[in-house]
Amino acid sequence: MNYEDKIKELVFKAYDYMDVHKYSLCVPLLEKAVSIARENNDILNEMYCKFDLITAYVFSNQAKKAMITFFWCVSQMEKGYTNDEVVYQVIWEYKYILSNMCDYLVIPNEKINETFEKMKNFYLENNISLSPYYSLKVEACQSGIEDGTSIEEYYQKWLTTPVDHKYEDCTACTINKKVDYYIFIGDYEKALRQAKDILNGKFKCGEVPSTTFANLLIPVYSLGKYELAEEFHKKGLRAINENKGLITCTPNHIMYLSITNIEKGIEVFQKNYATLFKNEDDTTTMWFNAACYALFYNIYKKGIENIKLKLPKDSPIYCNDDYDIKTLKEYFFNETEKFMNAFNKKNGNHIISEFLKTHLKVCGC
Template sequence: MKNRLNELRRGSWSMPGGKQKLAVLEEMIGIADRYLTEEDAYDTRMSYMTAALEAGCREKVLVAFAWCLSKFEKTPGDYSQHTLMWHYKWVLNEIWRMPEFGLELIERVYEDFKQKCLKFGYNLRPYYQQKVNFTLSQGMISEAAEFYKLWRSTPRDSLADCKACEQNLFGEYMFKINHLKKGLQNVRPILDGKMRCGSIPQNTYSQIIVPLLKLKDYQQASAIAKKAMRLLKGPQFVEEYGTFLEFFTVTDLPKAVKIYNETIRYGLESKVGWDRFHYFLSVRIFLREWNKKKRRKKLVEADRVTLDWLDHEISSITDSFNRRNGNTYMSRFVLEQEKNTNRLMKAYQETRLTKATTDGILF
């Protein structure tokens, strides 16, 4: 069976990310659990976590990691501390996205990661980084600001994300607290081509198009959006697809139709509440614009994805997060996002009308 495991592993290396690759790795886990060593089962699950993220199955990362963490804690000398801790960062970034997990459990997971950092000789820079994301997701702006300061002031070590990824996240933080110009300053080295990695600059593009829209830099926003959409492929980008859907609903409805038709099944298949929430908010904005006129063309999943269905789904997810977080931040987020989008649409249409009028006078 070892030969079969190796055969499947070699085949998986050339496979694109997706559910087929995930199925191959699940077969590998079954073989390792039944016939091979615990070390084989551990290593296979480590590879499986990467494949699960690529396939958009974030929830499966937590199950695989819990198994590996249990084995590591029983015999820590048998496995790489650094590899485990690197994957642990993924868990911190995923667990709060699922409202099924309560705050008490999430805080215990974060605390366990923190204590392991100290025990294994790492500093707390990645811990503070992850706490920024977690507190922002609850609308805790002042707490996030404190963790952001700690993150920036703590020296980098081998557990920190690469410099390009961190620079991108500095910009993301500023955008989320609506400091748009500071956010653009932070990502400028990335946009200028001075910093890059396997996921940067493509991850940066989806973050900056709406801030550019708010700043009325329509030309740069459109150029970046068109470039970025060529780089995003696969089910792991559900939240990002929502951002582009919102952007093109404002600026180019036919392009928004194309994005919707290509991505709606990814949104429907996602089991992660945070991703579904943001994606479906954008779908609702798009569908409201689409429904303003009678259309001959029928959208993908039109019988299922209606405005009534979206209202119910968004309300259900919002309530789940509000109960988990013990506040009404997500409800306020929904209202604010809709107001912002309406303002963006009005500003963009006024700019187009002014340009059309000017062009008419000139010619």
């Protein structure tokens, strides 16, 4: 078997895992394929494998590696290693990368805006609709990344720009992004109406409706639609348990349980803590800390002083005795404040912290 056949064999095995959303199992196969291509100085094949690897990294919550891999591919393309397939992949991967860059405190906003500008120019050079660009700009505004244009203006540009279906998100993801926009601006009723064709099962994908359920939990509860919120929680948590790639939805469920079912909240916290306290994405880490703060704050309000927990020994809150509720509450409060302040300083605004606080307020914090 020559090296190209070995690469194909590894890539096809990885595709089998991708088909069932087991992205973490794709990673070692694709990394091996990349290594074989590199050993044979086959830059184009290395790029093809890395494009698949970017997808696997993103959907297995390893976005840092995805970014490094993507920028390497772009640098090779700029050196002349390009063809129609490379251009197609770069157009797509820009969307994956920019949808994750805003979640990392270590990435300066200047780098994010520079990448947006490169995406825009690359799309224009290849006569591609800017609809995905405007969609990502709406997301960036929600993450506090400002450039002088309002989120409302970017949203309208997204809605009114003709689409290029070859490079558009699936219908479920497109609707989900619109739902997120209305949640962000505080129009929860409109968010719920926008989600109609997701909630009735007409449109779905690997992440939707799970992310929709999670993001609507606190808004729907705040509207007094308690039965609907409970339905979203049960369906969403079931999906997370079946697909660990959705674990970033967990904080929303812990927040919800902090006001509806503390015992269940403790169970979900214990089950997911080992993974989430090591999570590399700062936005998810901040929301997880905030959700845990809400949980232990509400336990503390009930007059409970100590609790038995099974947590990993390498965690920063581990102890070999019963856990003090006040200590846990204060720890997660301080961690939440630390991340909120860091994002506020990085962005030069309070967009992220104010949005998070609207959720904590519903939780009684």
